[in-house]
Amino acid sequence: MSERPIILFDGVCGLCNRLNQFLLKRDHNDRLRFASLQSRFARELLERHGLSAEDLDTVYVVLAHGTPEERLLWRSDAILYVVRQLGGVWEVAALGYFLPRFIRDRLYNLVAANRYRVFGKSDACMLPEPHQRTKFIDGSA
Numbered sequence: 001m002s003e004r005p006i007i008l009f010d011g012v013c014g015l016c017n018r019l020n021q022f023l024l025k026r027d028h029n030d031r032l033r034f035a036s037l038q039s040r041f042a043r044e045l046l047e048r049h050g051l052s053a054e055d056l057d058t059v060y061v062v063l064a065h066g067t068p069e070e071r072l073l074w075r076s077d078a079i080l081y082v083v084r085q086l087g088g089v090w091e092v093a094a095l096g097y098f099l100p101r102f103i104r105d106r107l108y109n110l111v112a113a114n115r116y117r118v119f120g121k122s123d124a125c126m127l128p129e130p131h132q133r134t135k136f137i138d139g140s141a
Helices: 014-026 039-049 075-084 088-098 103-118 131-134
Strands: 006-009 034-038 059-065 073-075
Touching: 006 014, 006 039, 014 103, 014 131, 034 039, 039 059, 039 131, 073 075, 075 088
Parallel strands: 006 034
Antiparallel strands: 006 059, 059 073
């Protein structure tokens, strides 16, 4: 059971890994946790919600993991949520909610469709720095 939001990301996506590095540097309150969509943890969690971990074109945020209130955010809702969790100046991300979801998600989909071409793709998931390891949930979780 976790009160900390868990970000489910495409572990081989260059853009996703850059986003993770951005969030890790700025998560001063140690709120965020991370798991690759390629992990057993993500696969089991998404299946529980009727979704497939094979769908790598979105990022998910798991809220209230392991509780009856567990729920998922995805696409633009997930991005806006995690950026706001950083606090401070990043709270301005809330302004993104003024755009209707269908517009936000169209923009998200445009970036997602081109992310490998623009940001690259690695052969394996990123390895966190030793001091960040506790923030990552691996396949055995």
